[in-house]
Amino acid sequence: MMEDTATRAQASWFQATARQRIDGLLDPGSFTEFLGPAERVQSPHLALFDLPAAFDDGVVIGRGTLDGKGVLLAAQEGQFMGGTFGEVSGAKIVGLLRAARDAAGGGNGKDDLPRAVLLLLDSGGVRLQEANAGELAVAEVMRAVVEARSNGVAVVALVGGKSGAFGGAGLTAATCSRIVVSEEGRIGVSGPEVIETNKGVEEFDAANKALVWSVVGGKNRRLIGGADAFAADTMSGFREAAIAVLGKVPPFDLKTLKAEQARLAGRHSKLGGCDDAVGMWKVLGIKNPPAVRDMDEDAFTGIADRLKEANHDAR
Amino acid sequence: METLKIKHTAKSRLAGKKDQAIIGVVASGNLEVLLERVLPDTRCEVDIATTAEGFDDTWKAVVADFVERRSPGGLRISINDGGARPDTVYLRLMQGAALMEAE
Amino acid sequence: MTLDEVLKGLFPGGHDVKTSKDGWITGHGKRRDGGPIAVIGVANGVPLGAAGVLPLAEHVLGxxxxxxxxxxxxxxxTEGQLMARxxxxxxxxxxLAHLAKCLLLASQHGHRTVGLEYGRASAGAFLATALATDSLVGLPGAEPAVMDLPSMARVTKLPEDKLKELAKTTPVFAPGLDHLAQTGAVAEIWDPAKPLDGQLEAALRNAGQKDVRDQLGAERKxxxxxxxxxxxxIAAATGQTHDAAAA
Incomplete structure (x- = not known):
């Protein structure tokens, strides 16, 4: 039994399904799902395109405990339709965030809901078969994240799945109080393939894996301040990082956004002229920037945690 | 898309106390299987929605094998299929039954 | 309508709204009652990148x-987010998220925010601007799209004709102002033959802090x-029954 638990804690987050991640992340047996698969809240649109639905539309939501403390949680299934935001999958996340907002604001008479929401993002963005509904769902999610944060709810994005966090998911991540990323976690707006298709292979060679990781991968995001914590690609890695970042989150107010304005303006003037990621890391003051790629977690975390740009409350 | 309903009489009720379980993910070559303990003890029904059309006989054979092997009495099993191979289907059904047997 | 025509129609009492050479719009207009309204935006269909976000967000924070x-x-x-490595x-x-957050912060501080879609818009740039406002309106001729139909045809592997046919029965995926209005993203489509300043005042009256776009989408089917x-x-999270929530 001990061995089982230990093995499970070391299982890859990248390879896991949404439900496996929830099992590995939360305290054992603590999760209660809302609108579970048996309720069959699924997409009313995919059949038009002759595509199979999923009983949960690719998003698992509910509540549980993390290190003994209550959390609300939404997990995207990156293997189903690329984890995309559709009408239903998006609305499930919106509802969860609104419930947290209302409870924290005293609006629905239930103040026992947790003041923390974890978003396990694994998404290429908007589901094109439901493009308008999906885009709007992202807009509603972003608004609901902000409203929840304003009421004192900590909203934390965890990114380390196969579909990464692109398009609307990339914007959603950056709307959260904190972002946890693994080396395998990729965050961006336009995916490398999309840029290559639209702008040509000279602009972005999506087949060049090393290039892709250096641009959108977790290490670059952590170093430039685009993510607040770096997790090992394991259940326990994400669990530990989530517990740590929940300890202190920035409030959502004018002061925070003015600080973010200064941070992003500073980054643009400092790093905007760099040709590649290694060039950026050099400007940031990393002594041997090409070595970043092969650094193990401890060495990398040691460097990232000392870097001014990477550690801030400006989000 | 094609839908298919298969009904069986099982020898006995599937052991265990779990009311429901889900296993697998809808993806190319994969499927999700939702198991619910909602039927009388000797009945088993399987509802399938699949992208691969014209494989009725294959589905019937795989489900018959599964029922013979596990006797999943009491279960309504619902499947969303992204074109999984028969061995994958069988594997998921067996995994699902094992989950239902958990305490 | 061109940007100049739009600005003239919105602010007959005058404005100091400027468009930079890169296409970033900032300034103030004079409302009917003489009070100010802050203006930001993207002109000429240019893509929105990091450099464009900064002056717009700064104006909002101001x-x-x-x-x-x-x-x-x-x-x-705007044609969308700037696509570049x-x-x-x-x-x-x-x-992009920063600009959206600044607009949402403004809304929370009691500044009504209205988006006016007068040209193109898509994807990430749409989320950062128009879709981060309290209320979004559009002028006929505007062409908002999450993705164009030819690209969608490639991704979904369905012929364009089939998609056009589907678009007639479901507005959930197809580009265009009407479809976005039906889903609740666009609150209202303006009449360019009527004075724009009056329509702006009405839009400001109708804009509220509460996100009602999903309800609007349900009403408009x-x-x-x-x-x-x-x-x-929400009902499941707070332990109410679904029926109570539906009522």
Missing amino acids: VVEKGGDTPILVLVD REEMIGLNEY GRPAAAKVARQV
Whole structure:
């Protein structure tokens, strides 16, 4: 039994399904799902395109405990339709965030809901078969994240799945109080393939894996301040990082956004002229920037945690 | 898309106390299987929605094998299929039954 | 309508709205009652990148810092987010989200925010601007699209004709102002033959802090499930029954 638990804690987050991640992340047996698969809240649109639905539309939501403390949680299934935001999958996340907002604001008479929401993002963005509904769902999610944060709810994005966090998911991540990323976690707006298709292979060679990781991968995001914590690609890695970042989150107010304005303006003037990621890391003051790629977690975390740009409350 | 309903009489009720379980993910070559303990003890029904059309006989054979092997009495099993191979289907059904047997 | 025509129609009492050579719109207009309205936006269909976000977000933060309840108008004509390796490298997602957060902060501080879609708009740039306002309106001829039909045909592997046919029965995926109105994204489509300043005043009156887009989408039958699902989740989270939530 001990061995089982230990093995499970070391299982890859990248390879896991949404439900496996929830099992590995939360305290054992603590999760209660809302609108579970048996309720069959699924997409009313995919059949038009002759595509199979999923009983949960690719998003698992509910509540549980993390290190003994209550959390609300939404997990995207990156293997189903690329984890995309559709009408239903998006609305499930919106509802969860609104419930947290209302409870924290005293609006629905239930103040026992947790003041923390974890978003396990694994998404290429908007589901094109439901493009308008999906885009709007992202807009509603972003608004609901902000409203929840304003009421004192900590909203934390965890990114380390196969579909990464692109398009609307990339914007959603950056709307959260904190972002946890693994080396395998990729965050961006336009995916490398999309840029290559639209702008040509000279602009972005999506087949060049090393290039892709250096641009959108977790290490670059952590170093430039685009993510607040770096997790090992394991259940326990994400669990530990989530517990740590929940300890202190920035409030959502004018002061925070003015600080973010200064941070992003500073980054643009400092790093905007760099040709590649290694060039950026050099400007940031990393002594041997090409070595970043092969650094193990401890060495990398040691460097990232000392870097001014990477550690801030400006989000 | 094609839908298919298969009904069986099982020898006995599937052991265990779990009311429901889900296993697998809808993806190319994969499927999700939702198991619910909602039927009388000797009945088993399987509802399938699949992208691969014209494989009725294959589905019937795989489900018959599964029922013979596990006797999943009491279960309504619902499947969303992204074109999984028969061995994958069988594997998921067996995994699902094992989950239902958990305490 | 051109940007100049739009600005003339919106602010017959005058304005100091400027468009930079890169296409970033900032300034103030004079409302019917003589009070100010802050204006930001993207012109000429240019793509929105990190450099574009900064002056726009700064203008919004300036409005919030000053206090009061000066509303904010967001004019949108952009082809979408700037697609470039370097933009992604320095974290474009953070820049776009920052602009959206600034607009949402303004809304929370009592500044009504209205988006006016007068040209193109798509994807990430749409989320950072128009879709981050309290209320979005559109002028006929505007062409908002999450993705164009030819690209969608490639991704979905369905012929364009089939998609056009599907678009007639479901507004959930196809580009265009009417479809976005049906889903609740666009609150209203303006009449260019009527004075724009009056329509702006009406839009400001109708803009509120509460996000009602999913309800609007349900009423207009363009998004049948979203509002109901969100309510069901809230009910499940707070332990009410679904029926009570639906009532």
